[in-house]
Amino acid sequence: xxxxxxxxxxxxxxxxxxxxxxxxxxxxxxxxxNLTAISLFLCFVLLTLWITWKAAQRTKSTDDFYAAGxxxxxxxxxxxxxxxxxxxxxxLGLTALVFTSGFDGLIYAIGYTTGMPIVVFLLAExxxxxxxxxxxxxxxxxxxxxxxxxxxxxxxxVVVAFYLIAQMVGAGQLIQLLFGLDYLYAEFLVxxxxxxxxxxxxxxxxxxxxxxxxxxxxxxxxxxxxxxxxTYRFDFGALLAQAAAVHPKGTAILAPQAAPKDPLSALSLGxxxxxxxxxxxxxxxxxxxxPDARAARVSVFWAATFMNYFYALVFVLGFGALVMTAGxxxxxGVGGALRGGGNMAAIHLSHAVGGDAMMGFISAVAFATILAxxxxxxxxxxxAVSHDLYAGVIRRGxxxxxxxxxxxxxxxxxxxxxxxxxxIAFKGQxxxxxxxxAFAVAxxxxxxxxxxxxxxxxxxxxxxxxxxTVGLLSALGLTLVGPAVWVKVLGNPAPLxxxxxxxxxxxPLAFATCxxxxxxDRSAQAANDRERFDLQQQAA
Amino acid sequence: MELYKxxxxxxxxxxxxxxxxxxxxxxxxxxGFVAMGAFAPAVLxxxxxxxxxxxxxxxxxxxxxxxxxVLTGIxxxxxxxxxxxxxxx
Numbered sequence: 001x002x003x004x005x006x007x008x009x010x011x012x013x014x015x016x017x018x019x020x021x022x023x024x025x026x027x028x029x030x031x032x033x034n035l036t037a038i039s040l041f042l043c044f045v046l047l048t049l050w051i052t053w054k055a056a057q058r059t060k061s062t063d064d065f066y067a068a069g070x071x072x073x074x075x076x077x078x079x080x081x082x083x084x085x086x087x088x089x090x091x092l093g094l095t096a097l098v099f100t101s102g103f104d105g106l107i108y109a110i111g112y113t114t115g116m117p118i119v120v121f122l123l124a125e126x127x128x129x130x131x132x133x134x135x136x137x138x139x140x141x142x143x144x145x146x147x148x149x150x151x152x153x154x155x156x157x158v159v160v161a162f163y164l165i166a167q168m169v170g171a172g173q174l175i176q177l178l179f180g181l182d183y184l185y186a187e188f189l190v191x192x193x194x195x196x197x198x199x200x201x202x203x204x205x206x207x208x209x210x211x212x213x214x215x216x217x218x219x220x221x222x223x224x225x226x227x228x229x230x231t232y233r234f235d236f237g238a239l240l241a242q243a244a245a246v247h248p249k250g251t252a253i254l255a256p257q258a259a260p261k262d263p264l265s266a267l268s269l270g271x272x273x274x275x276x277x278x279x280x281x282x283x284x285x286x287x288x289x290x291p292d293a294r295a296a297r298v299s300v301f302w303a304a305t306f307m308n309y310f311y312a313l314v315f316v317l318g319f320g321a322l323v324m325t326a327g328x329x330x331x332x333g334v335g336g337a338l339r340g341g342g343n344m345a346a347i348h349l350s351h352a353v354g355g356d357a358m359m360g361f362i363s364a365v366a367f368a369t370i371l372a373x374x375x376x377x378x379x380x381x382x383x384a385v386s387h388d389l390y391a392g393v394i395r396r397g398x399x400x401x402x403x404x405x406x407x408x409x410x411x412x413x414x415x416x417x418x419x420x421x422x423x424i425a426f427k428g429q430x431x432x433x434x435x436x437x438a439f440a441v442a443x444x445x446x447x448x449x450x451x452x453x454x455x456x457x458x459x460x461x462x463x464x465x466x467x468x469t470v471g472l473l474s475a476l477g478l479t480l481v482g483p484a485v486w487v488k489v490l491g492n493p494a495p496l497x498x499x500x501x502x503x504x505x506x507x508p509l510a511f512a513t514c515x516x517x518x519x520x521d522r523s524a525q526a527a528n529d530r531e532r533f534d535l536q537q538q539a540a
Numbered sequence: 541m542e543l544y545k546x547x548x549x550x551x552x553x554x555x556x557x558x559x560x561x562x563x564x565x566x567x568x569x570x571x572g573f574v575a576m577g578a579f580a581p582a583v584l585x586x587x588x589x590x591x592x593x594x595x596x597x598x599x600x601x602x603x604x605x606x607x608x609x610v611l612t613g614i615x616x617x618x619x620x621x622x623x624x625x626x627x628x629x
Contacts, residue, residue, distance in 0.1 A: 110573065110605060114570050117615075255585035293623065
């Protein structure tokens with residue numbers, strides 16, 4: 001049981017603190033232990049793990065996993081879809097972004113809200129008509145399977161890696177802050193927990209668990225927002241005025257600051273946020289798992305409503321955190337930086353408005369959500385390796401389930417190690433920003449291929465693979481030499497490619513390459529690809 | 541839309557054009573917001589009510605968020621109705 005380890009670690013911390021052993025000496029000065037918050041945190045995390053375990057026991061088939069046995073309403077499924085998409089990374093990262101840079105942080109929140117409607121307008125109905133729910137299934141239904149599987153698995157792994165970084169950094173800082181552990185130990189703890197969670201639970205992010213988590217996350221965030229607003233008698237203007245008064249940049253934080261300085265990056269970010277959701281490998285899977293098409297459509301409406309409501313809360317959370325923690329040495333360290341790392345603004349805010357109990361509750365909800373998202377991502381990554389690459393490509397389908405499961409476990413373990421390494425390398429980066437990089441890669445690689453496969457007769461296998469790969473490699477390469485990695489991780493003074501994220505270049509490049517290569521493709525495979533599109537259209 | 545065509549393809553093409561139209565509306569609204577932030581930040585920084593602190597940046601941002609929900613609602617209603625009409629025939 002992973003939780004015993006966890007509890008033991010907490011107990012160890014309590015014992016070790018008075019002794020001030022070297023490992024905990026640094027921790028002692030960053031935060032003192034908060035027993036109320038910690039015990040509430042442990043209670044809530046244990047409770048979610050218990051629910052997960054119960055749900056996993058009752059989950060017998062893949063149908064159960066996604067549809068919770070088919071007796072789920074559109075409203076409930078909407079909550080589950082929202083639960084998949086609302087990561088705690090977004091909650092922690094967006095609040096922190098507003099805390100540091102004001103309205104510029106809200107630009108991210110607003111951008112995220114446009115993602116789900118685009119998925120509904122352009123993809124959802126077509127996917128339902130085809131009866132396919134994952135990127136690979138849709139594209140393989142009309143193009144040659146093996147090359148597409150290789151490309152899809154590679155793209156999934158890159159997106160999963162960026163997404164994982166965000167969650168690992170968020171979880172690591174949370175554990176560091178709450179238990180006073182060193183960041184390095186916190187990362188290992190999260191990594192070990194994550195691998196245990198996936199190994200013993202397997203299918204963890206069941207529909208019911210996602211419903212409960214989405215509900216708790218929204219309830220907790222709403223409660224904080226109400227407590228902040230009560231202080232200002234529900235006058236949002238007064239809150240903003242106070243925020244401008246305490247921030248060193250003054251009223252400049254109430255309007256966009258970065259966009260006027262770098263318009264190209266602003267447009268590029270807008271593209272990534274709007275179309276990135278549509279390319280995420282783990283987001284499309286829960287669509288249309290309710291009994292009929294009508295309920296399915298109602299569920300995406302609820303999903304969009306919940307998500308947009310959640311992101312709208314960031315308006316108050318971010319500026320609330322700025323005002324409520326200002327000048328308080330319990331939250332702000334000597335240099336003016338937040339205690340426990342830059343992503344902890346929301347956690348400090350919960351303490352400021354609701355005391356230890358609220359902090360314990362919010363931390364637990366955030367941590368449980370991170371664990372679920374991380375496990376979902378790890379599963380997606382592991383299945384890309386075991387199912388798409390190993391079973392489908394290397395063994396060409398001649399493989400028993402047992403060895404596929406073994407490969408999947410090995411992949412989970414390796415992904416856990418990779419996640420720990422990345423979490424340590426990207427320490428201190430804002431997690432909402434890291435998520436936007438995952439979006440940039442997704443909307444330059446999988447999104448163009450998916451959209452063209454659904455709408456354009458002319459797309460051929462070679463065109464899709466070459467175009468998608470060009471988009472994937474250019475997005476990855478330009479991100480690596482951009483500000484996030486080249487400057488902040490590798491420590492170089494200036495980026496080689498300043499546009500951040502690179503979507504404005506890579507998205508059109510991917511579309512253009514898909515189009516050009518498909519047009520020039522005169523092979524027999526290409527003729528077959530086009531013919532299968534026509535057959536699909538007739539069937540639909 | 542009023543024309544009755546017996547072909548099964550009719551609702552499909554309607555979905556596509558509705559989806560594309562709604563996508564374009566949302567894109568115009570959102571990229572209008574981004575472009576104003578990039579090229580006319582002074583306009584967004586003007587207060588909505590004179591003397592107030594809430595400026596057009598917040599109002600426009602909230603508008604985009606609400607618009608996303610409203611357009612999704614319109615799409616779901618329209619497609620569900622078309623579906624019901626089709627199965628009724």
